[in-house]
Amino acid sequence: MKTISTSKSHGGVQGVYSHASETCGCDMTFAVFVPPQAADGPCPVLWYLSGLTCTHQNVMDKGEYRRMAAELGLIVVCPDTSPRGEHVPDEKDDWQFGSGAGFYVDATEAPYAANYRMYSYVTRELPALVAANFPADMARQSIFGHSMGGQGALTIALKNPGRFRSCSAFAPIVQPSTADWSKKAFARYLGADQRAWRTYDTCALIEDGARFPELLVDQGEADGFLQDGLRPWLLEAACKDAGIPLTLRMQPGYDHSYFFISTFMDDHLRWHAARLAQ
Amino acid sequence: MKTISTSKSHGGVQGVYSHASETCGCDMTFAVFVPPQAADGPCPVLWYLSGLTCTHQNVMDKGEYRRMAAELGLIVVCPDTSPRGEHVPDEKDDWQFGSGAGFYVDATEAPYAANYRMYSYVTRELPALVAANFPADMARQSIFGHSMGGQGALTIALKNPGRFRSCSAFAPIVQPSTADWSKKAFARYLGADQRAWRTYDTCALIEDGARFPELLVDQGEADGFLQDGLRPWLLEAACKDAGIPLTLRMQPGYDHSYFFISTFMDDHLRWHAARLAQ
Numbered sequence: 001m002k003t004i005s006t007s008k009s010h011g012g013v014q015g016v017y018s019h020a021s022e023t024c025g026c027d028m029t030f031a032v033f034v035p036p037q038a039a040d041g042p043c044p045v046l047w048y049l050s051g052l053t054c055t056h057q058n059v060m061d062k063g064e065y066r067r068m069a070a071e072l073g074l075i076v077v078c079p080d081t082s083p084r085g086e087h088v089p090d091e092k093d094d095w096q097f098g099s100g101a102g103f104y105v106d107a108t109e110a111p112y113a114a115n116y117r118m119y120s121y122v123t124r125e126l127p128a129l130v131a132a133n134f135p136a137d138m139a140r141q142s143i144f145g146h147s148m149g150g151q152g153a154l155t156i157a158l159k160n161p162g163r164f165r166s167c168s169a170f171a172p173i174v175q176p177s178t179a180d181w182s183k184k185a186f187a188r189y190l191g192a193d194q195r196a197w198r199t200y201d202t203c204a205l206i207e208d209g210a211r212f213p214e215l216l217v218d219q220g221e222a223d224g225f226l227q228d229g230l231r232p233w234l235l236e237a238a239c240k241d242a243g244i245p246l247t248l249r250m251q252p253g254y255d256h257s258y259f260f261i262s263t264f265m266d267d268h269l270r271w272h273a274a275r276l277a278q
Numbered sequence: 279m280k281t282i283s284t285s286k287s288h289g290g291v292q293g294v295y296s297h298a299s300e301t302c303g304c305d306m307t308f309a310v311f312v313p314p315q316a317a318d319g320p321c322p323v324l325w326y327l328s329g330l331t332c333t334h335q336n337v338m339d340k341g342e343y344r345r346m347a348a349e350l351g352l353i354v355v356c357p358d359t360s361p362r363g364e365h366v367p368d369e370k371d372d373w374q375f376g377s378g379a380g381f382y383v384d385a386t387e388a389p390y391a392a393n394y395r396m397y398s399y400v401t402r403e404l405p406a407l408v409a410a411n412f413p414a415d416m417a418r419q420s421i422f423g424h425s426m427g428g429q430g431a432l433t434i435a436l437k438n439p440g441r442f443r444s445c446s447a448f449a450p451i452v453q454p455s456t457a458d459w460s461k462k463a464f465a466r467y468l469g470a471d472q473r474a475w476r477t478y479d480t481c482a483l484i485e486d487g488a489r490f491p492e493l494l495v496d497q498g499e500a501d502g503f504l505q506d507g508l509r510p511w512l513l514e515a516a517c518k519d520a521g522i523p524l525t526l527r528m529q530p531g532y533d534h535s536y537f538f539i540s541t542f543m544d545d546h547l548r549w550h551a552a553r554l555a556q
Binding site (some may be wrong): 014 | 285289292344500535536544
């Protein structure tokens with residue numbers, strides 16, 4: 001692991017690191033905030049998964065998580081959203097596929113299967129790296145994310161309920177198998193058989209029996225992607241049928257940007273910290 | 279004035295606007311945050327001046343001022359740091375001169391005098407535009423900034439003590455006439471006669487009799503520009519000699535970045551709000 005930068009912030013340290021990822025077959029960059037409480041012992045780990053077009057940097061710059069994470073004693077890990085590199089197959093003109101659009105799946109189709117393995121990267125390789133290099137209490141982990149990263153957080157939590165104490169999302173893609181901006185990518189990463197798609201689709205996972213103790217979702221009502229891409233009412237229906245307690249907060253006037261995310265960041269950090277303390 | 283974007287954030291509205299600036303002879307862009315309290319009447323105005331290489335956007339993205347400004351009811355205005363445009367003389371390879379490096383002076387030397395008039399822009403043209411277009415109580419204004427923008431805030435406050443209720447700075451350039459990264463620009467904007475430089479130099483202004491009721495400065499001890507560019511001890515000496523109460527807080531471990539600024543942003547907003555409420 002290589003340290004790219006570290007800066008003291010809010011009493012803790014915001015770092016950026018890179019490593020040669022075996023899972024993704026390329027160098028991967030990620031950000032970690034370590035709170036001041038880490039001086040006294042391992043701290044719980046909160047994973048933040050970012051949305052389409054993002055790298056580790058967007059939430060690090062604009063998410064406004066450090067003040068409250070420092071107060072609550074949370075390590076915050078922010079991975080990249082896809083493999084990257086000259087040898088990694090990509091479509092540079094399509095922001096919904098390739099670089100910045102890994103959708104947190106393990107691709108099975110050529111030529112993407114060799115690198116686009118973000119599910120395994122985020123759930124196996126990166127956690128092992130974080131555990132080995134940071135003062136992290138890996139017995140206490142939670143996960144959240146935005147948009148495509150909300151999809152990532154929800155599906156990863158539903159597939160690994162024993163690992164995460166809590167899960168929340170900002171404006172998540174709740175049914176990527178049918179959403180305009182994701183179904184094309186799913187077809188190319190995962191092939192024509194839509195049974196495979198269901199294992200990376202929050203609503204489908206719940207329909208197929210996956211469970212999580214409770215979920216928190218904030219969604220801006222002025223979000224331009226609400227009707228076609230996000231559709232939180234589908235998650236509401238799936239959770240109702242499955243008996244999963246969902247706190248869905250529709251936020252009047254808020255859009256899809258980090259101006260929205262940063263507004264409700266404190267609430268989400270407190271939500272996770274309360275459950276990580278139990 | 280043209281609206282480029284608006285987003286609801288922390289209950290208020292973060293907007294970006296542009297206008298044809300008569301003072302600078304080019305289009306200028308700026309950011310304004312209007313807090314929720316503006317629905318009930320005009321709010322006080324806090325000016326944030328940014329540092330070298332920045333536009334209005336850096337502090338808007340990374341400054342983390344909205345949560346507290348919304349709590350305190352402050353309008354925050356973030357101007358650009360220089361004129362810009364294909365017809366504006368510039369040196370694209372020099373980050374300490376031209377675009378992003380206006381130093382908040384009115385240039386007197388050709389060919390810069392036609393556009394590089396940031397002092398007049400920030401103190402006259404933009405305030406008039408803000409007063410005309412936003413719910414701003416212009417009888418209650420304060421000013422702060424970072425690095426070159428700290429220089430701007432301090433010199434503008436010292437030159438207009440009746441206008442501003444309070445002034446603070448993050449890692450300001452306190453004596454730009456002698457600092458490596460500013461004296462070359464001063465020579466080119468203002469000419470060889472260093473008497474003109476003194477009117478844009480905080481320490482010189484104080485030595486020459488300018489006064490302000492009190493000042494707050496935060497400075498990171500791990501700031502790479504501390505010894506050559508910033509030198510807060512020069513401000514400390516000048517304030518001591520002049521009897522200006524200066525709260526200079528040396529912050530161990532902090533660098534020159536927005537990770538530092540955002541850490542102490544709340545303190546500065548509270549400092550200004552307390553004085554704006556008097």
